[in-house]
Amino acid sequence: QPELSWQGITLSITAGPTREAIDPVRYISNQSSGKMGFALAAIAAQLGADVTLIAGPVPLATPAGVKRVDVISAEQMHQAALKAAQNSAIFIGCAAVADYRMAEIAVEKLKKTSDDALTLKLVKNPDIIASVAALSQQRPFTVGFAAETHNLIDYAKGKLTNKKLDMICANDVSDPAQGFNTEHNAVTMIWPNGELALPAQAKTELAKLILQQILQQYQMVEKA
Ligand code: C5P
Numbered sequence: 001q002p003e004l005s006w007q008g009i010t011l012s013i014t015a016g017p018t019r020e021a022i023d024p025v026r027y028i029s030n031q032s033s034g035k036m037g038f039a040l041a042a043i044a045a046q047l048g049a050d051v052t053l054i055a056g057p058v059p060l061a062t063p064a065g066v067k068r069v070d071v072i073s074a075e076q077m078h079q080a081a082l083k084a085a086q087n088s089a090i091f092i093g094c095a096a097v098a099d100y101r102m103a104e105i106a107v108e109k110l111k112k113t114s115d116d117a118l119t120l121k122l123v124k125n126p127d128i129i130a131s132v133a134a135l136s137q138q139r140p141f142t143v144g145f146a147a148e149t150h151n152l153i154d155y156a157k158g159k160l161t162n163k164k165l166d167m168i169c170a171n172d173v174s175d176p177a178q179g180f181n182t183e184h185n186a187v188t189m190i191w192p193n194g195e196l197a198l199p200a201q202a203k204t205e206l207a208k209l210i211l212q213q214i215l216q217q218y219q220m221v222e223k224a
Contacts, residue, residue, distance in 0.1 A: 016056030037094030
């Protein structure tokens with residue numbers, strides 16, 4: 001397949017985990033490394049896209065030519081993502097957003113008590129990609145990721161529909177050699193009337209193929 005050009009296309013990408021404070025010194029987070037999102041940002045910029053990368057707390061260098069917006073919590077990522085998305089032709093949600101945050105962040109460090117159990121009250125975070133896909137004006141072509149340990153394709157198709165996405169990359173994370181926190185990954189790309197399996201390979205190689213599929217589908221939808 002010939003390489004499609006990203007020249008002049010505005011793209012925003014969320015990447016990495018979010019971190020939800022419990023008190024001034026503790027937080028809830030997850031194992032996302034941000035590598036897939038950073039790889040997508042790096043390659044898209046190399047291919048000529050105008051890339052904004054909304055990054056959760058990860059110790060990764062900013063890829064050349066990429067505009068980076070650092071955020072910590074899901075609420076911060078939500079605000080930054082909505083702003084960037086409305087100025088983008090394409091939005092890719094790669095971030096592993098924490099599903100819940102503290103109902104109230106403790107102002108002072110929580111003290112250990114004599115109790116053997118501690119209950120934290122959590123509330124649901126906004127679904128960032130669903131709110132991007134629900135934009136009534138300046139809605140970008142919206143691409144999500146689904147990381148699953150079982151029923152991968154079924155769950156991914158459910159998310160494609162429920163979150164009203166244009167495309168989703170289904171990622172099997174049951175295999176410790178791929179997915180979260182590794183250099184390699186394999187995905188199946190799914191859109192409303194098709195799918196394509198991309199075999200396990202380095203995240204940078206995979207990023208090229210994913211971007212090619214996204215651009216192809218974006219251009220089809222644009223023309224329609
Ligand atoms: O529902 P689930 O978290 O599995 O969906 C994954 C997709 O949704 C990813 O694209 C992720 O970036 C996005 N997401 C989001 N905001 C959330 C939860 C997930 O943007 N609060």
